[in-house]
Amino acid sequence: MAAPTKPLVSDLVSSISSLPANYVRPDCDRPNLSEVTLDYSIPLIDLQGLHGPDHSKVIKEIAEACKYYGFFQVKNHGVPKEVIDKMLSISREFFHLPVSERMKNYSDDPMKMTRLSTSFNVKTEKVSNWRDYLRLHCFPLEDYIHEWPTNPPSFREDVGKYCKNARELALRLLDAISESLGLERDYMNSALGKHGQHLAINFYPPCPQPELTYGLPGHADPNVITILLQDDVPGLQVLKEGKWIAVNPIPYTFIVNLGDQIQVLSNDCYKSVLHRAVVNCSKERISIPTFYCPSPDAVIGPAPQLIDDDHPPLYRNYSYSEYYQKFWNRGLNSETCLDMFKN
Numbered sequence: 001m002a003a004p005t006k007p008l009v010s011d012l013v014s015s016i017s018s019l020p021a022n023y024v025r026p027d028c029d030r031p032n033l034s035e036v037t038l039d040y041s042i043p044l045i046d047l048q049g050l051h052g053p054d055h056s057k058v059i060k061e062i063a064e065a066c067k068y069y070g071f072f073q074v075k076n077h078g079v080p081k082e083v084i085d086k087m088l089s090i091s092r093e094f095f096h097l098p099v100s101e102r103m104k105n106y107s108d109d110p111m112k113m114t115r116l117s118t119s120f121n122v123k124t125e126k127v128s129n130w131r132d133y134l135r136l137h138c139f140p141l142e143d144y145i146h147e148w149p150t151n152p153p154s155f156r157e158d159v160g161k162y163c164k165n166a167r168e169l170a171l172r173l174l175d176a177i178s179e180s181l182g183l184e185r186d187y188m189n190s191a192l193g194k195h196g197q198h199l200a201i202n203f204y205p206p207c208p209q210p211e212l213t214y215g216l217p218g219h220a221d222p223n224v225i226t227i228l229l230q231d232d233v234p235g236l237q238v239l240k241e242g243k244w245i246a247v248n249p250i251p252y253t254f255i256v257n258l259g260d261q262i263q264v265l266s267n268d269c270y271k272s273v274l275h276r277a278v279v280n281c282s283k284e285r286i287s288i289p290t291f292y293c294p295s296p297d298a299v300i301g302p303a304p305q306l307i308d309d310d311h312p313p314l315y316r317n318y319s320y321s322e323y324y325q326k327f328w329n330r331g332l333n334s335e336t337c338l339d340m341f342k343n
């Protein structure tokens with residue numbers, strides 16, 4: 001079958017008034033937006049205290065957020081406002097380039113490191129998601145930056161700066177999360193081999209019938225931690241005790257969530273939690289998750305310090321590349337990939 005001439009939702013949206021059939025979810029799998037909880041959100045943690053007298057208090061807050069939510073927001077995180085502003089504006093500019101310019105980066109191969117694409121994995125999925133995304137690998141930066149778009153002209157500089165800042169934050173958080181589990185501070189850091197980092201710039205155009213589809217359906221992240229930057233348009237929702245909670249944007253904060261690898265490394269003390277993105281009929285939305293990962297050859301398994309007679313290892317050891325391939329081949333769905341690695 002020939003590839004569609006306009007595969008991106010961004011380029012489809014101006015020519016339609018109702019949702020094309022391939023985006024319509026069955027009745028039993030729709031967002032039910034009226035049932036989403038707006039009364040409370042995930043914890044907001046001030047990282048200012050992480051390197052001072054409030055250190056233990058912040059570590060305790062992180063431990064509780066990881067245990068009960070698998071998600072938290074952070075403020076006073078050290079990433080300068082200008083870096084955040086430039087990242088959001090260059091992302092917006094990229095998605096507003098003429099189609100011919102954007103399509104230079106297009107690929108539907110999920111194993112291609114740098115690619116503009118749509119939905120999740122168009123090669124395997126039955127229903128598409130109302131999302132386009134640009135995926136970039138970004139650590140070590142010098143190995144990948146030459147593959148990134150050169151238009152808009154400051155793209156590489158602005159995004160490169162953002163990636164370095166996001167990595168520093170990820171490393172601080174990994175130290176804090178290790179400590180919150182009672183492990184050596186650098187435990188997670190050492191478990192990741194040479195480390196990997198990539199990001200997605202998600203672009204969700206306005207959708208004519210948002211109640212029938214998702215930007216991204218419920219899923220858990222396959223990596224270690226995700227640091228998400230979102231613009232001022234709501235869309236992220238997190239599952240807590242069977243209910244979806246809306247995580248409305250707070251300017252200049254980041255959302256942090258634990259991925260499947262922390263669930264394994266922590267032997268299920270901490271959970272990788274389902275989340276989803278919904279769309280709306282009037283405003284485009286941008287979200288930028290930075291996925292911090294083990295390197296492909298890193299061997300992941302429960303931390304020996306967390307195992308004893310009462311807490312046997314719940315997972316077998318495996319290489320991250322094995323995990324990651326299974327994640328992409330299986331498609332985005334709410335059944336966790338973790339079951340395939342259980343003891």
Ligand SMILES: O=C(O)CCC(=O)C(=O)O
Nearest residue numbers: 200202235236277287289
């Ligand atoms: O758009 C969002 O808020 C969530 C994005 C997300 O979960 C993802 O890209 O995996």
